[in-house]
Amino acid sequence: MSRKSAPSSAISEAEHAVMEALWDQSPLSASDVFDRVCRERDWTMPTVKTLLSRLVNKGAVSTEPDGRRFLYSPAIARSDYVGQESKRLVDRLFGGRPASLFAQLAENEALDDNDLAEIEKLLRELRS
Amino acid sequence: MSRKSAPSSAISEAEHAVMEALWDQSPLSASDVFDRVCRERDWTMPTVKTLLSRLVNKGAVSTEPDGRRFLYSPAIARSDYVGQESKRLVDRLFGGRPASLFAQLAENEALDDNDLAEIEKLLRELRS
């Protein structure tokens, strides 16, 4: 799974909100996207359309004609995007060492007991 | 430790490179910063000066007069910055659940044996 065709440019913050809507469900019409996205961000329809266009230009969203309008779908997998962004952060701030990120989160008390338990479980699974 | 005075605006990518130089050693003169930064980024002196000014404006760098010139030092701790950025990523991409980030890195095979061992060690320390 995963094949990046042409992520041309990076997905911005606002664009990311649109991507989340599409990752949550797709294909969606522009109005559908608007309905979903405006629950979180206080945007108008034109704004959503602009973001959709830019995402299509960037190759992050693909379109499929549906009668006179378009249906939009993500063209990149969420896991790819998320993985890419995570790697960028780890590279930029932690010299590429994920353990340092982990240490940072731990030191910052960003990890509660639940998180620790989950991570422990994942670790055990990885060890097997 | 850590008191953010007025991070007014966010530190950008290019500015971050300058911050790294100052976190690595400070105080530094503008030329010193230039010497260090231009090893990685192909910048000219004016560019470095602009970035320094912007960082001073943002309150991320403080100045100290040294004769006729200035010496620059970070005004925010690297650990604060890094922690803030990490949290932003986790919130944005992982719904605020650090364990999901961890799972992502694991699944992406971004974690080698060393990383796993280190994280395990950190976990054990946190448990005590």
Next chain:
DNA sequence: ACTTATCGATTACGAGTGTAAACCGTCATT
């Protein structure tokens, strides 16, 4: 067929960013 509601496309515009030149004051050297 004519009007209207939709929808995508084009245009807009201020703020921030990357990158840098030009300007200006001052210290040092001749």
Next chain:
DNA sequence: AATGACGGTTTACACTCGTAATCGATAAGT
């Protein structure tokens, strides 16, 4: 005292981003 080097400040400029209005085509209803 004049000149040049060095360093900070101002200005520049193209591009991206957030946010949105307007335009133009088309489908649908009357």
